[in-house]
Amino acid sequence: MSTVSLEFGSTFADCLARTVAADARLADAAAVIAACAEAAVDVSEVIGRGMLGGADLAATGGNNSDGDVQKALDVLAHERFTEALRGAPVAVVASEEAEGMMQLNPGAPLAVAIDPLDGSSNIGVNMAVGSIFGIRPVVAGEADSIASFTTPGTEQIAAGFVTYGPATSLVVTLGHGTQIYTLDRETRTFRLTHPRLEVVASAKEYAINASNARNWDGPVKAYIEDCLRGSEGPLDKDFNMRWLGSLVADAQRVLLRGGVFLYPGDNRKGYAQGRLRLLYEAAPIAMLMEQAGAGAIDGERRILDIGATGIHERVPLIFGSIDEVACVAKYYGGRNAAAGRSPLFGQRGLMRS
Ligand SMILES: O=P(O)(O)OC[C@H]1O[C@](O)(COP(=O)(O)O)[C@@H](O)[C@@H]1O
Ligand SMILES: [Mg+2]
Ligand SMILES: [Mg+2]
Incomplete structure (x- = not known):
């Protein structure tokens, strides 16, 4: 996003539109990130209500792909993100909460790897948790195989994570710098709060x-x-x-x-x-x-x-x-x-x- 000037306070939708206007090849990835952002707003609201939402988000159920016990919020986030990705140009999804790959839209150009709910041990104790996603091109003719996920990470077109903390943040890159957007809860809109992150070289x-x-x-x-x-x-x-x-x-x-x-x-x-x-x-x-x-x-x-x-x-x-x-x-x-x-x-x- 470095090629376009993105101003503090701009909406996420506006920043994505400007980015795509500068590089049309990013249109599909932008649509996927927009879908993830919509899902994140819903998940953020559920987490924000906590026990007042009527369900125990930390209630345990089955086991996931890694043998970890799944909590109610793991499953809810997986379902909400998958639903959102179904409406985006995504052919195949690899989720922490599903054993095998999930085929969504045949012929679509992108493959998405997601951790729908990161930090599961912090569910139910009012600590920050999140969602993580990486977006890759589908390897031509290989949407049904693992090929789109075995390419190195340099093949990622975009990546991001959401932090459901005191504020809900969306941290994203489309390959031109890393930005942070903060959720404006009143309007259910993410707004740009860190236009270009630069991590200090040395720290303690x-x-x-x-x-x-x-x-x-x-x-x-x-x-x-x-x-x-x-x-x-x-x-x-x-x-x-x-x-x-x-x-x-x-x-x-x-x-x-x-x-x-x-x-x-x-x-x-x-x-x-x-x-x-x-x-x-x-x-x-x-x-x-x-x-x-x-x-x-x-x-x-x-x-x-x-x-x-x-x-x-x-x-x-x-x-x-x-x-x-x-x-x-x-x-x-x-x-x-x-x-x-x-x-x-x-x-x-x-x-x-
Ligand atoms: O069990 P440990 O060693 O504290 O592991 C903590 C790490 O595990 C994770 O919770 C793994 O992610 P999930 O909750 O998505 O399985 C990380 O967020 C965290 O850094
Ligand atoms: Mg995780
Ligand atoms: Mg997880």
Whole structure:
């Protein structure tokens, strides 16, 4: 969206229209994001009413694709987003809450990966949760196969997430910078509040679930140990720690004030690749980060270069301020041993697609 000037306070619809006027190729992706925004307004209202809405949103039901217990809000958000996407140019959807791919509109040009409700452990305790989506082209003639989802994240045309927090935010990129829109509850309209995010290169805040410390992989253990040593250790600065337990909320904080987020692989059964899913968590967040001048890696590889082999595949995820991500990469050694000087990290712009 950098090619058009988007003004603070403009409606989301107006910004999308201006963007499409500048680049007609984005029309379909814009229609999909508009559909996601409509669904998000409804989900936001349901969450905002809490227990007064007449249903316990944290009530548990079956299990999802990953074996996680599904809560009522997981299912409600999945159904509302799927319904919205059915009215958009979307051929196929991969959702965290559905085992297989969902065929929507045969012949439509786009494939969408969604996490309808992110941060499920925070449902029912009045904490921020969210929705995440990544939009890709359907690989020609392959709408019925997984092919549209196995291409690397660089193929994403657009990505975004919603944070249902004290305010409801829509964070989006169509490949020209990352913007944040805030929901005006009176008019049920998103308005532009952050026209162009630029994540600070260096920061002193990290986010990690420290209860897994004994199980982390070696490089992350060493990095966090050095963070804890603060100005008395090799990193030579004192850190603060924040962990919200909702990827979207942690990602929004990183976008707005920098820092680094880590969900590494660990020794727990089933956690060799961490907890977060490549298609509908890591890849969209990585695109939003890179479009804001930040970075996202799995330790050794750029997240956006990784192709999935299954729709629910997990990936270790480290993202945030570019210098901090480069610093973590050094702990992983390998081809990014000299990350601070490597072409991948040497210039902020090279992390962008
Ligand atoms: O169980 P942990 O280690 O706290 O995991 C927290 C992470 O899991 C997630 O809740 C996973 O997402 P879902 O709630 O969509 O499954 C992330 O939002 C969050 O960062
Ligand atoms: Mg999630
Ligand atoms: Mg989820």
